[in-house]
Structures are given as structure tokens and as C-alpha cells.
Amino acid sequence: MTILQTNGLTKTYASGAGCTDISLEIERGQIFGLLGPNGAGKSTFVKMVVGLLRPDSGSGTLFGMPIGHPESRRKVGYLPELFRFQEWLTGEEVLRYHAGLYGIARSDSKSVDFTARIKEVLRISGLNERGLNRVRHYSKGMQQRLGIACALLMDPEFIILDEPSSALDPIGRYEVRVLLERLRSEGKTVFLNTHLLEDVEAVCDEVAFLHHGKLRAVGPMRELLRSGLSWRITVSGWLPELQQALEGQLLPGMSLIIVKQESDGGAVLQVTARSHEQIGYMNRLLMEEGITVYEVRPVQEKLEDWFLAMSGENRSSSSSSGTGEGGAPA
Numbered sequence: 001m002t003i004l005q006t007n008g009l010t011k012t013y014a015s016g017a018g019c020t021d022i023s024l025e026i027e028r029g030q031i032f033g034l035l036g037p038n039g040a041g042k043s044t045f046v047k048m049v050v051g052l053l054r055p056d057s058g059s060g061t062l063f064g065m066p067i068g069h070p071e072s073r074r075k076v077g078y079l080p081e082l083f084r085f086q087e088w089l090t091g092e093e094v095l096r097y098h099a100g101l102y103g104i105a106r107s108d109s110k111s112v113d114f115t116a117r118i119k120e121v122l123r124i125s126g127l128n129e130r131g132l133n134r135v136r137h138y139s140k141g142m143q144q145r146l147g148i149a150c151a152l153l154m155d156p157e158f159i160i161l162d163e164p165s166s167a168l169d170p171i172g173r174y175e176v177r178v179l180l181e182r183l184r185s186e187g188k189t190v191f192l193n194t195h196l197l198e199d200v201e202a203v204c205d206e207v208a209f210l211h212h213g214k215l216r217a218v219g220p221m222r223e224l225l226r227s228g229l230s231w232r233i234t235v236s237g238w239l240p241e242l243q244q245a246l247e248g249q250l251l252p253g254m255s256l257i258i259v260k261q262e263s264d265g266g267a268v269l270q271v272t273a274r275s276h277e278q279i280g281y282m283n284r285l286l287m288e289e290g291i292t293v294y295e296v297r298p299v300q301e302k303l304e305d306w307f308l309a310m311s312g313e314n315r316s317s318s319s320s321s322g323t324g325e326g327g328a329p330a
């Protein structure tokens, strides 16, 4: 079942920034990660989906209803990127206030059952007994946990979390990952906007990549990672001046790192490319330079390498000589 579908969603701010022509489809039970550098347009997209921003053009459906329609939001829990709570209220009071925004009468939100639900989401979000403390006394991480509790309060089917772990320490981030997996196992669908690549790598089924407001890639994580390939190439006949000559001939998305360089001309190169064809091209360049290639083998794909390749970042300037494999990228 399709939970969210967007067709060409576009929002351009007066400055010219925003996001353009975003078409995505999210199926029930997925954890979907939206990645992209700062200012790529991730929050703009999410705000259009939850009806906080009106698109300039394009359309979308949420649970089969047009986005922006109040009814489409009923089954959605949303943690905005910039959250701010009434600091004079306690955690429990903030949650009751949120229940009111969902149309729950004040008397009902004080019922035994609803109070049990409040305590449950506080526990799930890692706030446990702190629900009776005022938000003023919460750390930033605790406020973020309260935001997650608000998003989960009404037991939504679709949970949209815009940077849910940005203020959390490593343990907190791990707990959020476990929480996301638990939500998926309950059949919920999660949309995650994040910079934290390890979160995406650990839990996301599908990933989309936004850059300068445009969708550059979307698909299952494993497939996308294969589109940012790294290879180790062992050669002989290597000369240090070849690095610059080769770098000048790299195609967009390719990078070259000299991992190891011996005095007898032996060397290990690491090449990142967007396709197998680009690796073939690299081999041809090496042969044309008179280099003997002994071994070409793929390196474990890392989301960080893929992210940098997609963002057009080139790490070719880092190199090491004669230091074994110490100069390899993380």
C-alpha cells in the first residue's frame, strides 16, 4: 500500500532556493531516508507533505488524500526540525496540549487511559520519569526526545521525523535507531530526514538524495550504494607525477586516492566512480600511461563515500606515500 506519493512537488522561495520537481513514492512498512547536504531542500519537501507549506506546483497524496488536506494528516506524526516547547509546562502537560491539537478534549486527555498512553510514549522516547519535570529543566536532547514523544502520541501510521537525533548523544542515537526498527516491525512507516549517515545505513530500506533542491537519486539502499563504487587497483610502474596527470582526466563523480606507494614503482590506488564504465575508463587511462595493472577489486561500499560522490565532493587531494594503507579513506 502506498502511503505517500508526490508528483513534481515544487516550492521556490523568493531567494530562488527551495526544491523542484520532487516525485517520490513511499510504501507501507518502510523506513525511508531523505539525505542531502545542508540547504538541499529536505525540510522544504517535508513541510509541503505535512501541509505547512503550499507547493508552487505539483501534487501529492497522503493515505490516498491530497496533501494539505487536514484529513490526510490524521494518521501522521511529525517531529519538525526546529521544535520549541512551552518551557513552563511539564513534559506530560506538553503532551496533553498536543492531544488537544489533535482534537482530544481536555477532560479525555486527563483520563486514566490517556495518561497511561502519555507515560508510555515518554518511556518509549527515553524520558521515563521526567514527564513531571518542567521543560525549562530539560536538556536539548531531552527536548528532542519530548518531540519524538509528541510525534508518537496518537499512535500514527506514518511518522515523519526531521533530524530526530541531531541533539542526541551516541547512546540516544542508538536508542532512536532501535525505536525506528520497532516502529517498522509494528507495520508503521517512517520518513527520516537526517544528516547522520550511520542512521540511514543502519535502518533505512529506501533512500533518496536531494541536492540543490533536486532529486538526484532514489531507490533501495543497497542498489544506491552500488552506484557509488570504490575500487582498489594494484599497479606497478607508478610515478608520483602521474597522480596529477590522471586527476586531470577524471570524469564527474570520480576521485583518486593513492593509498600506498613503494620506491620500486609498486602502488595501490583507490578510485571512486559512479559506474562500472568509469572503472573501465580508469583502467584504460592507466594502460595509456604505461602502467601495469595487477589487481582490481571492489572495496566495501560506504554511504559516506556515496554521499560525497553524489554531492560532487572530491577527496582526491588526500594521499599518503609509503605508509601502508594508513591513507585510505574512512
Ligand SMILES: Nc1ncnc2c1ncn2[C@@H]1O[C@H](COP(=O)(O)OP(=O)(O)OP(=O)(O)O)[C@@H](O)[C@H]1O
Residues within 6 Å of the ligand: 013, 014, 015, 017, 018, 036, 037, 038, 039, 040, 041, 042, 043, 044, 045, 081
Ligand atoms: N522560509 C524560507 N524563506 C526563504 N528561503 C528559505 C526558507 N526556508 C528555507 N529556505 C532556503 O531553502 C533552501 C532549502 O532549505 P531547507 O531547510 O529545505 O534545506 P534542508 O535540506 O532541510 O537543510 P538542512 O539540512 O540544513 O536543514 C535553503 O537554501 C534555505 O536557505
